[in-house]
Amino acid sequence: xxxxxxxxxxxxxxxxxxxxxxxxxxxxxxxxxxxxxxxxxxxxxxxxxxxxxxxxxxxxxxxxxxxxxxxxxxxxxxxxxxxxxxxxxxxxxxxxxxxxxxxxxxxxx
Amino acid sequence: xxxxxxxxxxxxxxxxxxxxxxxxxxxxxxxxxxxxxxxxxxxxxxxxxxxxxxxxxxxxxxxxxxxxxxxxxxxxxxxxxxxxxxxxxxxxxxxxxxxxxxxxxxxxxxxxxxxx
Numbered sequence: 675x676x677x678x679x680x681x682x683x684x685x686x687x688x689x690x691x692x693x694x695x696x697x698x699x700x701x702x703x704x705x706x707x708x709x710x711x712x713x714x715x716x717x718x719x720x721x722x723x724x725x726x727x728x729x730x731x732x733x734x735x736x737x738x739x740x741x742x743x744x745x746x747x748x749x750x751x752x753x754x755x756x757x758x759x760x761x762x763x764x765x766x767x768x769x770x771x772x773x774x775x776x777x778x779x780x781x782x783x
Numbered sequence: 784x785x786x787x788x789x790x791x792x793x794x795x796x797x798x799x800x801x802x803x804x805x806x807x808x809x810x811x812x813x814x815x816x817x818x819x820x821x822x823x824x825x826x827x828x829x830x831x832x833x834x835x836x837x838x839x840x841x842x843x844x845x846x847x848x849x850x851x852x853x854x855x856x857x858x859x860x861x862x863x864x865x866x867x868x869x870x871x872x873x874x875x876x877x878x879x880x881x882x883x884x885x886x887x888x889x890x891x892x893x894x895x896x897x898x899x
Contacts, residue, residue, distance in 0.1 A: 706885040717876050717890040718827070720785075761827070763888070771817070771888060775826035 677701060678764050680774035688782055691752045695777045697762030698744045706765035707738055707745045711758045712776065718761055721747075752781045786810050787879045789891025797899055798869060804862045804894045806877030812857035813879035817888060818850070821874045833860055867898045 680697045687693045699707075707724035722729065724736040724745050735748040745762055759776040766772070786809040794802050806816060815834050819827040831847075833839040833854035841847045851863040860879075864871055874895050878888035 706887075708887050710890075715874070715895075717789075717893040720887050720889060723887060765885060770829070770832065773827045773829075 677772035678762060678774040680760075680762060680777045682775060682777060684778040684780050686780045686782060687752055689752055689754060691781075692748065692750045693752055693779065694746055694748045695760055695762075695779075696744050696746050697764075697774050697777075698742075699762075699764045699772070700743070701764070701766055701772075702740075702743060703767060704743075704764045705767050707736075708763040708765075708771075709734075709736055709745075709747050710761040710763060710773075712761055713758050718773075721760070749779075752779075754781050754783065757781045785881075785887075785889040787813075787877065787889045787891040789877055789894055791894060792892055793895050793897075795897045795899065796867065799866055800898075802864045802867055802896060804864075804875055804877070804896075806860045806862070806879065806891050808858045808879040808881075808889075811879075811881045813860075814857070814882055815880050816854055816860040817878045817880075818852060818860075818862050819876045819878065821876060821893075827876065830862075864896065867896070869898045872896055872898045 709721040710718040711721045712718040728737040733750045737746045759778045761776045762774045763771045788807045790805045818830045830845045831839040831841045835857045839852035854860040876893040877891045880888045
């Protein structure tokens, strides 16, 4: 079983839509959680950390559900520029990150 | 803040050449640096983790004699792909982190390596 799993998508949504991705992790002792965005043929860029109480940054909301071992990312009012692959990352307490394989989002006009 | 620079961005060279890639944290001291490889349409694959001044820890299946990692200072790590072959062609990305594992990793621009 993979450490971190994501639905690869693609999610095809119209501009202005709200879209949500989930990412499940297998290690209940995981300590830290992040969402990254990766554009085609580019490096991943940190989108936001995910805190236990949930956190919001503009149109983006991240949540952590420890009981069910998943994190989520909600994007409101989708823009064309949100089209990218979204990677979740889960850190254990031994210095290591595990990345999901990414969920591809296509926002269409 | 948290800028990581990777150089070169592109390398095209002949089979058998050794290629050196540099990863620098420009505005913070990186306690730990990571090297990843990503094949087209696949996820990031961690190759090795390095802490300044100590030997790198390689992931299973990654040959340490093939992929030499040096982390000589808190702001610089290098990856040398020795005697590269076409199957080594990939997108190599470094990341750097300050502090403990609850801190995010910040990625360099990546190096696209093509071996002819």
